[in-house]
Amino acid sequence: MGFKSYCFKKSLWVFHFGGASCNNCDIEILDCLTPRHDLERFGILLVGSIRHADVLLVNGSINIRDKERLLEIYNQAPKPILVVAIGACGCTGGIFAEGYTFAGPVDKIVPVNAYIPGCPPKPEAIIAGIVKLVNNS
Amino acid sequence: MNKELIIENFKKNFKSDILEIAEKNQRRIIIRIRSESILSIAAWLYKEAGFRFIIATALHTKKGFEIHYHFSLDSLGLILNIHVILDKVNPEIESLSNMFNASNWIEREMHELFGINFLNHPNQEKLISEGNWAEGVYPYRKEFKSDEVKR
Amino acid sequence: MSKKTLIPIGPYHPLQEEPELFKLYCDGEIVKDIKWETGYNHRGIEKLSESKTYEQVFFLVERICGICSTSHPFAFANAVEELADIEITNRAKYIRSIIGELERIHSHLLWVGLAGHFLGYNTVFMWAWKYREPVLDLFEMISGNRNSYAMFKIGGVRRDIEESKIPVIQKVLGDVKKKTDLLVGAVMDDPVIHARTKGVGILTKQDIIDYGAVGPTARASGVAIDVRMDDPYAAYPLVNWKVISAEAGDVFAKAQVRLLEMYESISIINQCLEGLKKEKEGEITVKVKEIPEGIGNGRAEAPRGEVFHFVQSDGSNSPARHKIRAPSYVNIATFKKSCIGQTISDATLSLAAVDPCYCCTERMAVAYDVHSGEKIMNASELISKSAERTNELKKKFSI
Secondary structure: OOHHHHHOOOOOEEEEEEOEOOOHHHHHHHHOOOOOOOHHHHOOEEOOOHHHOOEEEEEOEOEHHHHHHHHHHHHHOOOOOEEEEEHHHHHHOHHHOOOOOEOOOHHHOOOOOEEEOOOOOOHHHHHHHHHHHHHHO | OOHHHHHHHHHHHOOOOEEEEEEEEOOEEEEEEOHHHHHHHHHHHHHHOOOEEEEEEEEEEOOEEEEEEEEEEOOOOEEEEEEEEEOOOOOEEEOOOOOOHHHHHHHHHHHHHHOOEEEOOOOOOOOOOOOOOOOOOOOOOOOOOHHHOOO | OOOOEEEEEOOOEOOEOOOOEEEEEEEOOEEEEEEEEOOOOOOOHHHHHOOOOHHHHHHHHHOOOOOOOOHHHHHHHHHHHHHOOOOOOHHHHHHHHHHHHHHHHHHHHHHHHHHHHHHOOHHHHHHHHHHHHHHHHHHHHHHOOOOOOOOEEOOEEOOOOOHHHHHHHHHHHHHHHHHHHHHHHHHHOOHHHHHHHOOOOOOOHHHHHHHOOOHHHHHOOOOOOOHHHHOOOOOHHHOOOOOOOOOOOOHHHHHHHHHHHHHHHHHHHHHHHHHHHHOOOOOOEOOOOOOOOEEEEEEEEEOOEEEEEEEEEOOOOOEEEEEEEOHHHHHHOOHHHHHOOOEHHHHHHHHHHOOOOHHHHOOOOOOOOOOOOOOOOOHHHHHHHHHHHHHHHHHHOOO
């Protein structure tokens, strides 16, 4: 097992970046940490600073104003970092892709390691996506 | 207090400012007025008649720039749409924000999206356009092309 | 000259789902002024609406906001049905109200959890969100999705609630009622919570009228407006219920109003379920021929207040103009009144008390130091500061 895979095997610390979204995905991500799904028992925590994070979760259709901030956050992140695009908006822009302030889906701005589609994806889907990502990295 | 009484008082106070009245049903009325009289009419609605300002909608149509001011009288569930039509080239109208705070943000937003000038607005600064589109670009005007906004 | 420091709350931190930035200008511990920058969430939804057909717009407006996902389609349906003079069936009215009230329950539980977190009571956060899950399961049973239910269409609803589902809904509501009793007891009787929330973030009746604020924010200050009572729609005139209000206008009053409203919502849903049993043979939709030219004003009472949609039609398949105003648009502006003069730790709480939904407002905010251009405190540090204050009070009350 390589050093990188060893590091990413357990206790992932996650930083969440919400772009221009409707908030559904954000709530479902928080739901993963509440008693029914309780990801904290695996050591998965939401952290307040990108510099402490192993995983960057991005959701929402990114608008022009968010684009610079997403790039800055990605640059500040300690590498290697796993980027996950969550929700239909994160993967492709979703229903807002035709808007005049749309600045491209997440993978046009930062490299993405995993896509979790859904509107919003259920917590079970988010967990399955993270597990798949960890097993493949 | 009922709908008929309100309309009667309105007509009595602003006879020369009313251009058209249409009653859609018991609780929805549209009154088109001359844009110069918006301040006095809004003052009467807010201070004397007890209406609440809901929001204002701006439109860009063949007639020019139009604004619907929506006022609600909660005790009757009545919505009054005060409709004004502004100039095609230089749309401007008095700001209501010195009278109450409820219209402050929406007037700034209408200015950014349509380019309508609100005279004497206490702080006509950017609200949502910073970083999203440049000054002088008005995304909701009919002639706007979305490639005017740089990605 | 006193040095003013700028404290940021936002933009990207774990408990604020949307990027939001407030600039708090502080003199020592007291907030002197507050400014906010917005625009991070602007998606151009009103413009997008003009390129969609009326049926497609429902899917668009549902995604304005995830938490008040039903209120926007509700107001839009009211606007278009008023424009076209469409009268829906009783069965459709009951189903619409059931969905609307279930959403109110899940949204208020969400808020109780977030307020608990801001106070430093993480247990309340975990409990409230745990008890929210059965309500989301109900949504999945009725509509197929936990959020964004796609239940509305012009002229009625898209799916029926079958007879067999009614006892399941009633049972879950019975459990929610018991859990609400638990939360009310834990929150309303706690002396530390009283100390943290009473007299904090006060909005007077005049403030509410000046800003045009709506919803529980207004009702907690003695302005008892509620669209369901003032401008009735759907099944609300067919059932018995009352508007909950309080006088104090502080954070405690806002919490009180929201918790007590949940009981009313449970009662409304139970009455609507009885109504459904009586309207067994009813249709859930009516035939709609075309949408004529004209304008429609539609409103609905979202968990945060009055949602208003204005639709202008030119006789074609798409709206010619669609204006959307969410309740948070007018409620957030009241921060200027409720936060100035408060301490920094109380400001976080006052911000949360309005239950702002930034995605509805399409607004975000950010802050940084006014003198050196550096961050003094970031958002999670601010929340920690608020939690510290709660711990101090707990020691004081020997809890």
